[in-house]
Amino acid sequence: DAKTTQPPSMDCAEGRAANLPCNHSTISGNEYVYWYRQIHSQGPQYIIHGLKNNETNEMASLIITEDRKSSTLILPHATLRDTAVYYCIVRVKGTYKYIFGTGTRLKVLA
Amino acid sequence: EAGVAQSPRYKIIEKRQSVAFWCNPISGHATLYWYQQILGQGPKLLIQFQNNGVVDDSQLPKDRFSAERLKGVDSTLKIQPAKLEDSAVYLCASSPLGTQYFGPGTRLLVL
Numbered sequence: 001d002a003k004t005t006q007p008p009s010m011d012c013a014e015g016r017a018a019n020l021p022c023n024h025s026t027i028s029g030n031e032y033v034y035w036y037r038q039i040h041s042q043g044p045q046y047i048i049h050g051l052k053n054n055e056t057n058e059m060a061s062l063i064i065t066e067d068r069k070s071s072t073l074i075l076p077h078a079t080l081r082d083t084a085v086y087y088c089i090v091r092v093k094g095t096y097k098y099i100f101g102t103g104t105r106l107k108v109l110a
Numbered sequence: 111e112a113g114v115a116q117s118p119r120y121k122i123i124e125k126r127q128s129v130a131f132w133c134n135p136i137s138g139h140a141t142l143y144w145y146q147q148i149l150g151q152g153p154k155l156l157i158q159f160q161n162n163g164v165v166d167d168s169q170l171p172k173d174r175f176s177a178e179r180l181k182g183v184d185s186t187l188k189i190q191p192a193k194l195e196d197s198a199v200y201l202c203a204s205s206p207l208g209t210q211y212f213g214p215g216t217r218l219l220v221l
Contacts (some may be wrong), residue, residue: 032208034209036210036212042214042215043114043201043203043212043213043214043215044153044201044203044210044212045212046209046210046211049208049209087152091208095165095166096141096158096160096165096205096207096208097155097158097165097166098155098210099155100145100152100153100154101152102150102151102152103152
């Protein structure tokens with residue numbers, strides 16, 4: 001079973017920040033949180049990952065709560081091309097196995 | 111750097127036929143994954159290789175699915191015989207350690 005919980009869908013206005021939440025209350029101390037997105041008819045694309053500190057790259061920012069039980073992926077200025085399904089996943093402890101849930105379907109509106 | 115390559119991109123077969131998918135991972139990536147993604151669902155792990163050894167195949171329907179990774183590089187996934195419920199996108203991913211990089215997938219339709 002997926003170890004993360006995400007809302008099934010969200011809308012965001014073009015040019016605004018998109019904030020995608022994820023709950024991972026059973027995460028262990030040394031497990032990373034990974035975010036991927038999947039645009040229609042393509043394979044999932046890596047976005048960002050983090051352990052306990054906030055992370056930022058050219059695509060997004062990742063905010064992880066102090067207790068590590070939840071995180072938020074932030075797309076600072078959403079564009080129409082950011083319309084996709086976003087997956088938050090945690091590695092199964094002691095392995096390099098990842099269990100995908102159903103993700104959040106983000107729709108960016110013009 | 112070249113990405114993960116998969117072929118074919120699309121395949122249509124009739125039930126009870128056989129089909130094979132091919133994956134070429136990113137050079138140097140020791141770990142290779144095959145996922146099945148049914149429409150509307152997230153990817154489901156079928157099998158994980160570390161070099162040419164199987165690490166996890168607990169979700170692989172072994173009565174009809176098989177996979178191999180010869181010489182720790184390319185991999186093939188085979189279905190024999192196919193069933194209607196095997197219609198899905200089959201994704202291959204590779205990883206040096208941790209972050210996975212996915213190929214474009216093979217879309218299979220079983221009629």
